[in-house]
Amino acid sequence: MQIQAPGRTGPQLNQLMEQTGEGRACLQDVCGQRYLAAGRAGFSLDIYGTPGNALGAWLDGCTIRVHGNAQDAVGDTMNSGSIRIEGMAGDAVGYAMRGGEIFVRDSAGYRCGVHMKASDRTQPLLVIGGTAGSFLGEYLAGGSILVLGIGAENRVPVGNFCGRGMYGGRIILRTRHLPPDLSSRLTVRTPRPEETGQLRQWVGRYCRMFELPPLEVQPEDFQIIEPDSANPCQRLYAGI
Amino acid sequence: MRTELCWPEFEVLRDPVRCVNCKVCVRECANEVHRWDEKTGRVTADESKCVNCQRCVATCPTRALAIAPTRNRLREGAGWQPGLLRQIYRQAETGGVLLSSMGSPAPLPSYWDRLLINASQVTNPSIDPLREPMETRTFLGRRDAPLCRDENGRLVPQKVPGLELETPILFAAMSYGAISYNAHAALAKAAKRLGTFYNTGEGGLHEDFYAYGENTIVQVASGRFGVHPRYLNAGAAVEIKIGQGAKPGIGGHLPGKKITADVARTRMIPPGSDAISPAPHHDIYSIEDLRQLVDSLKEATGGTRPIIVKVAAVHNIAAIASGIARSGADIIAIDGFSGGTGAAPVRIRDNVGIPIELALAAVDQRLRDEQIRGRVSLVVSGSIRSSADVVKAIALGADAVSIGTAALVAMGCHLCRSCHRGLCNWGIASQRPDLVARLDIDQAADRLYNLVTAWTHEIQEMMGGMGINSIDALRGNRLMLRGIGLSETELRVLGVQHAGE
Numbered sequence: 001m002q003i004q005a006p007g008r009t010g011p012q013l014n015q016l017m018e019q020t021g022e023g024r025a026c027l028q029d030v031c032g033q034r035y036l037a038a039g040r041a042g043f044s045l046d047i048y049g050t051p052g053n054a055l056g057a058w059l060d061g062c063t064i065r066v067h068g069n070a071q072d073a074v075g076d077t078m079n080s081g082s083i084r085i086e087g088m089a090g091d092a093v094g095y096a097m098r099g100g101e102i103f104v105r106d107s108a109g110y111r112c113g114v115h116m117k118a119s120d121r122t123q124p125l126l127v128i129g130g131t132a133g134s135f136l137g138e139y140l141a142g143g144s145i146l147v148l149g150i151g152a153e154n155r156v157p158v159g160n161f162c163g164r165g166m167y168g169g170r171i172i173l174r175t176r177h178l179p180p181d182l183s184s185r186l187t188v189r190t191p192r193p194e195e196t197g198q199l200r201q202w203v204g205r206y207c208r209m210f211e212l213p214p215l216e217v218q219p220e221d222f223q224i225i226e227p228d229s230a231n232p233c234q235r236l237y238a239g240i
Numbered sequence: 241m242r243t244e245l246c247w248p249e250f251e252v253l254r255d256p257v258r259c260v261n262c263k264v265c266v267r268e269c270a271n272e273v274h275r276w277d278e279k280t281g282r283v284t285a286d287e288s289k290c291v292n293c294q295r296c297v298a299t300c301p302t303r304a305l306a307i308a309p310t311r312n313r314l315r316e317g318a319g320w321q322p323g324l325l326r327q328i329y330r331q332a333e334t335g336g337v338l339l340s341s342m343g344s345p346a347p348l349p350s351y352w353d354r355l356l357i358n359a360s361q362v363t364n365p366s367i368d369p370l371r372e373p374m375e376t377r378t379f380l381g382r383r384d385a386p387l388c389r390d391e392n393g394r395l396v397p398q399k400v401p402g403l404e405l406e407t408p409i410l411f412a413a414m415s416y417g418a419i420s421y422n423a424h425a426a427l428a429k430a431a432k433r434l435g436t437f438y439n440t441g442e443g444g445l446h447e448d449f450y451a452y453g454e455n456t457i458v459q460v461a462s463g464r465f466g467v468h469p470r471y472l473n474a475g476a477a478v479e480i481k482i483g484q485g486a487k488p489g490i491g492g493h494l495p496g497k498k499i500t501a502d503v504a505r506t507r508m509i510p511p512g513s514d515a516i517s518p519a520p521h522h523d524i525y526s527i528e529d530l531r532q533l534v535d536s537l538k539e540a541t542g543g544t545r546p547i548i549v550k551v552a553a554v555h556n557i558a559a560i561a562s563g564i565a566r567s568g569a570d571i572i573a574i575d576g577f578s579g580g581t582g583a584a585p586v587r588i589r590d591n592v593g594i595p596i597e598l599a600l601a602a603v604d605q606r607l608r609d610e611q612i613r614g615r616v617s618l619v620v621s622g623s624i625r626s627s628a629d630v631v632k633a634i635a636l637g638a639d640a641v642s643i644g645t646a647a648l649v650a651m652g653c654h655l656c657r658s659c660h661r662g663l664c665n666w667g668i669a670s671q672r673p674d675l676v677a678r679l680d681i682d683q684a685a686d687r688l689y690n691l692v693t694a695w696t697h698e699i700q701e702m703m704g705g706m707g708i709n710s711i712d713a714l715r716g717n718r719l720m721l722r723g724i725g726l727s728e729t730e731l732r733v734l735g736v737q738h739a740g741e
Contacts, residue, residue: 011539034532039469039540053532058540060469073523076536077460079468092523096464098508114522115463119508139518141509168513230513233493238336239660240327240586 002026010035010052017043027051032071037062041081053090056083059100072109075102080122084209091133094126097143101125105210110159111135116169118142127206134159140166140227146202148174148215156180163225167232171225172199178223187226191219245329248287251308252296258304259283265296265305270663270675293656295665327586338586341659341669343486343578343623343645346590350578351597351730352629355636356739358720360707367709369700375710376696378408378640381546381570384614401546401570403477405640406435407696408711409630411688412575412621412644413459413479413550415443417494417503417515418582418659419648422679423668426651428452429681430688439642440466442481442492442517444506450474457548460537462491463517465507469540477571478537479548480530482521485579485622488552488593492517493583498662500671527563534568546570553577553599553622554592558606565607565616573642574599576622580645582669583660596622597636601734604637604716613716627698636734637716650691651684 001020005013010033017025023043027036030049037045038054041061048067056064057076069087073095080099091109094102099122107130114135116124124143129150136158137145149157155177162179163171163186178188191199200217207214229235252273261283265274271289274296292307314322327338360366367374381402388396411427418441425448427438432455439457444466449456458475460467472478483489494503494515504511524530534547549564550573551557557574564572576596581589600620607613620633621642633641649655652666659669667679699711708714722739723731731738 011543014539035536035539038536039472041469054536057536058467058469058472073532076523077464077467095523096467098464098468111522115516115518117509120505120510122508135522138522139516141513141516165516165518167516168510230510231496233495233514233516236337237339237585237660238330238334239339239658240330 002028004028005030005033005049009033010038014038014040017045030068037064056081059083061100070104075100078102078124086210088130089128093128094124094145097124097126098122099124101127103127103206103209104129105212106130107132109133111138113137113140113143113145113171115139115141116143116145118169125202127202129206129210129212131157132159134161135164136162137166137169137171137225138164140171141168143169144172145169146172146174146199148203148206150215163227165232166225166227167230168227173223173225174221175223176221182225185228185232187228188223189226191222191224193219195224196222244288245333246288246326247312248290248310249326250287250290250292251310252285252287252290253306253308254283254285255304258302260302260304262301264299264301268295268299268665270665270670270672271661291656291658291661292654293658293665294654339583339660340586340589340657341581341583342655342657343580344590345657348577348595350623351595351726351734352623352625352632354724354726354730355597355632355734355736356722356724357628357631357635357702357706358722359705364707366707367704369697369704372704372709374700374703375712376407376699378405378711379403380405380617380619380639382615382617384612401477401544403437403546403571404435405437407692407699408634408638408640409434409692409695410436410457410619410640410642411438411647412580412642413439413441413457413481414582414644414648415441415459415494416446416506417443417498417671419669420664420667420671420676420679421446421502422676422681423648423651423684424449425681426679426684426688427647428455429685430692431455433685433689434692436692437476439479440475442466443494443503444508445471445474446502446506459550460533461517462519462521463515465509465515465517468508472537472540473542473545475545477546477548478541479550479573480521480533480537480569481550482524483550483552483554483575484581485552485575485577485593485596486581487584487588488554489519490585490588491519495660495662498671503671527567530564530569531567538568548573548619550575552579553594553596555594557594557599558602561603561616561618562606562610562612565612569616571617571619571639572603573619573621574603575642576600576620579622580648581659596620597632598730598733600633600636600638601718605735608716627695628702630695631699631702631714632721634711634714635717635720636736637718639715646691647688650687651679652687 026046032052034052039058044063053072059078059081064083066085070089072090078097084103088106089104089108093112110133385398431438442461453474456475459479461481548571549569553576577593617639620638624641664670721736
């Protein structure tokens, strides 16, 4: 069902989508409406225009496709589902997401994937095709963040403080230029053969999803950043 | 030869006449203070491990045990107390940030103790709560919804999300992980019986406790542990935790050793890995951002749940509360300097933040001055130790109070301030199954029920004495309070007159 967004708030659009009962909806001319699909489950959504902040926050199983750019806090604390953005995304993409996947075709802003985490049943995935801003994957506790750095092959594809305080999961950069300020508590290596297979699958999906020419995956082009401990606080405290 | 700079803080006094060497103390002490000595055939003690939790004293069948402060004295010096030396030795040895638990033991003034409650004499006679109705029912949520009328001029009832409490006392936020399954179960059961609420803290909601949803406040903090749409909709309200009185400005760390399989499932993280709640929410940098989180939670819960924003009492609390009131939050929870915790850096706990009494008075006054007091309810916590504190808090402007430490004490806690070790001998702040099993859920729930019921009776007595028969008439009624031994500045901030005035 086609829904015209102008003149309606995000919560009103959410209600209309639910009322269709069709399990799918297409929003036209979206311009900054916030909280689209927040906390929702079980439907498929096409968005034309630019959705506002907190798109798919607390998401629990929808499929969302944005034919355009997105603003801040996409997929905040999302539990499951799939979001793809055919353009750029703002700050704090996938903050604290625990499951599901977010694919951003182009670049994303600051604080992406902060405190993403995995559970015994879920492994979240955040793929950013272009570059990512500072604080990428800060406090990362689980899941995978993949930055392809397309168009930024000759420079570092992320901003400052990448992976600061992370204690689980991994950040994978397609680059030969490591961030110069990586913490000494992080380890860096190239992918193992089984990981290369997984990377080929993710990169292949990314290229097909956004109808881009295939991207070759060579293990030496990728850097996997991981924490050296899942218990960083142990070393910090002296109980009295 | 090894030299131990830190001396034992306590002495285990064992009456050799009474002790029958039954070894109960050996079994009960998870800190392994008491030991059975095969050679001498007697129970002996390693006092260096004692935290003075009183478990052995309470379980000794012949009352042969007592724990006392050590007689060992360092050379006296007012500026350098033995506790400080101990902390320096410990830090010199480990290089670690000092960590302790529960509220600050620092000897800062308690303003509750400097406030006195009024009573009626001759005129406006006092009321006997045993004979006359005395209303303690409390509603939390915004109160300034505009009146709506239909075309015939009849009032259309507005559905405003809120909480209804039988008594103005809630249980404070304590997570499963920081406290045990049994402690959570007792809090949930007691909250249901009392017609009030307990709070999940940032530990998720155990599957078994969804049944208590109507009496549950679910928390969303910076780590977002265990937060998903079903969780958000399971409780009666959602609390955004920004800060906590025991450790304003910093986050929380639950060490991996407390993340058992069950805690991990509830928090939705892998077992054994630390659970870190960062100091800030990475999506909140302004009141506008807070509003976005409030609104997105309202959207995820269909607008049916009140949203609470919990902050620590800090220097600019009045301005902060004003911002929160404008963010769309329905309830502001303010936690004071003396609030408890499962673990906090000592320096933060003892030096950061301000007393709740001053924060509450300042916030209530500011919200009144700005004419937005009706937009939010105020819930305060952090050193509510008795029903008198509750009455004083409400007279200073609170709508309700939360009790954490008092609730734990009701369940058996002896304030040994060692929760961070995870070896709570009372089964409250531990995840070790044999220790958790010591806390009888039904008994603990009964004790919580009794405590809050007793306090409620006392509140009614004090209200009756003032000639007030409804908690609403006490709220913000500062004329019912007088200060004693307070400076002009303190009286001005508290908004009360001095006794005798």
